[in-house]
Amino acid sequence: MPLRRRELLLSPAALPLAAHAAPRSLRIPHVSPKAELDRSYAAVLLEQALAAAGMPVVLEPTPELIPQNRALQELGRHRRVDVVWTMTSVEREQQALPVRVPIFKGLFGWRLLLATPEVAERLRGVQTLNELRPFSMVSGHEWPDTSILQANGLNVIVSPSYDAMFKQLRLGRADAFPRSVEEIWWELERYGQGLVVVPNLCLHYPAPVYYFVAPDDTVLARAIELGLQRLRASGAMEKLFLQHLGDDLARARLGTRKVIELRNPLLSPQTPLDQPELWFRPQG
The missing domain is CATH 3.40.190.10 (Periplasmic binding protein-like II)
Known part of the structure; x- marks a missing residue:
């Protein structure tokens, strides 16, 4: 209760x-x-x-x-x-x-994208959700993020293995891996060989x-x-x-990025979305 x-x-x-x-x-x-x-x-x-x-x-x-x-x-x-x-x-x-x-x-709803340099260059021109949909996103099995991305019409490749997701990017089996601001820099240092953070783009959903x-x-x-x-x-x-x-x-410089807003259909009615003091918002 x-x-x-x-x-x-x-x-x-x-x-x-x-x-x-x-x-x-x-x-x-x-x-x-x-x-x-x-x-x-x-x-x-x-x-x-x-x-x-x-x-x-x-x-x-x-x-x-x-x-x-x-x-x-x-x-x-x-x-x-x-x-x-x-x-x-x-x-x-x-x-x-x-x-x-x-x-x-x-902060886990502010997502930067890991990709190969070649894909990152192609993502530079993306401005809208529709323009992002042709790109495939890799995400984890049973992660809430997977359902959120799919609910917004994105092409999601589901992986049961955390380590394998980075390899899938390098092998060209997926285009990008959305990671939270809190995770991405640590992961780039340890697992990101051959990968970069897409410099001008950010996804956001309440999370x-x-x-x-x-x-x-x-x-x-x-x-x-x-x-x-x-x-x-x-x-x-x-x-x-x-x-x-x-x-x-x-390091993320969220205020300088193009933010693509996504909806999160997984939230309960009790989520305190009406209390802005509880949420991070970047300064423009």
């Missing part, structure tokens, strides 16, 4: 937390090959939010990589993980309990990343929500966002 707003904004005293309890161990899934998972932006924000809500925690990443969909299933069934952060969809919000604060301010917990773990959900609201009010969340992601944003 979704949490009501008045429940989520409870004072710390209303949460059944011991004032001097030992830190709670929270298991988080290793869903990305990026290093230093426990020091990532989302992990540090989670720690700080729960500390602000009076629930100190110690994060314990799983030793093995766990795909996002499987990690969400682990929340409700086997309890191998306690918190997952991932892009939302109606289906995912039915599987697990979302805390509806977009922790990346929608909140939420923290998800098990459907019955309302205490943890309330604490995360309360802590996030307190960090936002103090400015600490924005400071952390810029500390971790500011360099990626500066």
Whole structure:
């Protein structure tokens, strides 16, 4: 059952937390090959939010990589993980309990394109969605982005393997790989041999990343929500966002790019699209 707003904004005293309890161990899934998972932006924000809500925690990443969909299933069934952060969809919000604060301010919906230099040159002249449709996009199996791209009439080549997607570009089996501003520079350095970031183009769709917990773990959900609201009010969340992601944003120069807007049909009616302060918008 979704949490009501008045429940989520409870004072710390209303949460059944011991004032001097030992830190709670929270298991988080290793869903990305990026290093230093426990020091990532989302992990540090989670720690700080729960500390602000009076629930100190110690994060314990799983030793093995766990795909996002499987990690969400682990929340409700086997309890191998306690918190997952991932892009939302109606289906995912039915599987697990979302805390509806977009922790990346929608940054995962700002997509730059990886391509070979030859394809990047052809993409330079693209100005509209119709002009983009002849190009094929590679995307992951069961990723929400795949359904979003397909819903906008784009030609999507679905791949079950993350590593294989970069190879498909180099082999000419797909034209471009849309990646978020937060991901693309790290991936270009590690997997992007022979590839470039298309310099003048950007895709955008509303794509909140939420923290998800098990459907019955309302205490943890309330604490995360309360802590996030307190960090936002103090400015600490924005400071952390810029500390971790500011360099990626500066490098992307989103305000100078042609932005092609896409619709996201996967969002639930509860998505806080009417709260502009929760979302990133580039300066022109």
